Amino acid sequence: MEAEMLGAIFTGLLEVKPVFKDKEVLRSTYTPDHLPHREDQIKAMAYILVSALRGETPSNIMIYGKTGTGKTACANFVGRQLEQVAAEQGYKCSVVYINGGIIDTQYRIIAYLARLFDKDVPMTGWPTDQVYAEFKATIDENEQIIIVILDEIDRLVKKGDEVLYNLLRINSDLKRAKISIIGISNNLQFREFLDPRIKSSLGEEELLFPPYDATQLVDILGERAEIGFEQGVLGDSVIPLCAAFAANEHGDARRALDLLRVAGEIAERSGKANVEEEHVRQAQTKIESDRIKEILATxxxxxxxxxxxxxxxxxxxxxxxxxxxxxxxxxxxxxxxxxxxxxxxxxxxxxxxxxxxxxxxxxxxxxxxxxxxxxxxxxxxxxxxxxxxxxxxxxxxxxxxxxxxxxxxxxxx
DNA sequence: CTTCCACGGGAACACTGGGGTG
DNA sequence: CACCCCAGTGTTCCCGTGGAAG
Missing domain, CATH: 1.10.10.10 (Winged helix-like DNA-binding domain superfamily/Winged helix DNA-binding domain)
Structure with a gap:
């Protein structure tokens, strides 16, 4: 009896028609298989990185663009493909992603890299030089190309550009392995702060990711909604509205996706089978107030x-x-x-x-x-x-x- | 020209959590 | 075990600087 009642609270919820098919795709951390309106940038990156497949060290790349313009997604996307093709062709080539907002000191970055290549390095304690030496020795055992994607590189540099300097000149100490860097910056004025030596070597190739406009955002959201939502649950004006809101804020695709997802969640929680305009508006205020509460609490x-x-x-x-x-x-x-x-x-x-x-x-x-x-x-x-x-x-x-x-x-x- | 308040850069210091070595 | 070294973080101390009101 009691068990039945307890069960009832869940079966009741299960009867509500689900809104989402796969909510993961609607998160901005997800890297989709297709990135609309970024064909040019992807082609350019591929063109630069293809030399890795010939066993040469690719030029370093700097990527500029505001938040939610697809920088990280594109870099990861190209990186994944490169790794795959390289493996097929028998080259050793690894692409490593590091977020400079999270791993944000010289020591931690090198230690993280070293650990990725199976070199045990303590979290703290060693002199940085030693970690460098160990890391270099480890990767130089094999003929290989390592591409390091340094996301939010501007945050990293705020604490001193020594890391970049060391990483950039590491190749001269390496016999077999080579390292190439893809830097990603939200800040367009980033290069002004750089030491000229770093600037020239890091900025061998530069890519600019312009903000998306509303129609482009509609395309992006459309593709994701196709996989993420159940068929027919989205009202006609939902996607355009999300796109319009996000376009108002420097064309931020991350924001657009958040709006869409949260609107879905709000609709689902209120037991509605469809997502409507009103849910998007609620999502808009909810996201903002959640953000502030989160900041205040922490x-x-x-x-x-x-x-x-x-x-x-x-x-x-x-x-x-x-x-x-x-x-x-x-x-x-x-x-x-x-x-x-x-x-x-x-x-x-x-x-x-x-x-x-x-x-x-x-x-x-x-x-x-x-x-x-x-x-x-x-x-x-x-x-x-x-x-x-x-x-x-x-x-x-x-x-x-x-x-x-x-x-x-x-x-x- | 002087004066005022605080901005903000930079050095120095304290402390933490982790080495390695004798 | 004691002892000193290291990176990193948060803080204090010191100080040159700005620029309009007086």
Whole structure:
């Protein structure tokens, strides 16, 4: 009896006609077998990389383009094909993908590479030179070509371009193996920051991935929807609307896919058999608010405190750093945390700005110095609820309330 | 021309989690 | 075991700099 009832909650759900056939295809991490509107770039890459199939080292490639323009997908796609053909022809050629946003230090990259070629290297502890030496020795045992795809290379370089420099000149130390690099950058001004030596060698070949326009996005979504959704569940205007939203934001295919997938999820959860325009609109707001909640929840404690301080000063639109810092000191006292220096807090403020949670503008107020004007970019209630759900910061809740009671009294520093 | 506030670069330091060596 | 080396991260300390109000 009870088991039946328990079963019933699932059978009830199973009776709802599924919306998705294969949700994986609708994720932006999935590499499809066909990439519409990127034929030119793929051909260009193939043309450069084909020398690997003749046993020569291909030129290094730099790929530029904003997020969601298919850079990663194309590079992986071409890489996979190259590996396959090389294997058929009896060449040893491996394509390695590294995301510079995740593996982001010199040591970790080389250690990761070494481990891929079955060389045991500890996570930490060794001098970097030693890891280099071991890695070089290992790969040089075989005649082979290694192509390293370095995604988000701009993030990597921010922490020092030594890695790139070392990787680029590694070939001169190698007898049998050769390494060639495909760098992928979201930032079009990336090359300006580079050391000229690196620039010339890394940018032997450059490819530009322009943003997709709305009609191209429709094609992309169409192909994926074909595999990802059950037949006939998508309303006619769903795909064009997703495409239009994403096209408005620099033609981001990742965004378009997210919209489509989340719209599907929303429809499914509300028990609808079809996905309609309204679900896309809901998806649009859901994605944005999820993103912000996620960012807020994972903020380090002191960043949360700084953000709270910005908010607690009463939503004045043009706060200065000094005011925020004073409020921050009070918050620290209320929570019993030891405060950071103002220097550090300005950095935290800049980080919050970068994340789009607050917006800042540097202004010169003449006689009254130079500062940042700071204002909130997200609703206060969201911030308050998430920040006070952090155990260590719970006291702030009652703190602001008591502060409001005594509003008007000066805050002592 | 001076003055003011904080920006933001850079060096130095502390600390962590992991080596290897005697 | 003790001891020192290494990379990496977060922080503090120091300081030159900007530019309009006064």
């Amino acid at each position: 903020l380090p404690t002191h960043s949360k405190l700084v953000l709270y301080s910005v908010m607690s000063t009463g939503g004045k639109p043009h706060l200065t750093t000094g005011e925020v810092y004073r409020a921050y000191l009070n918050c620290c006292r209320a929570t019993g945390m030891s405060p950071l220096t103002q220097r550090r807090v300005t950095d935290l403020i800049s980080e919050l700005d970068m994340l789009g949670i607050i917006s800042t503008k540097i202004v010169n107020k003449g006689r009254y110095g130079r500062t940042k004007e700071i204002s909130m970019m997200v609703p206060q209630n969201v911030v308050r609820s998430i920040i006070t759900s952090d155990l260590r910061l719970k006291v702030l809740d009652s703190y602001t309330q008591s502060r409001q009671r005594t509003l008007g009294e000066e805050w002592d520093v």
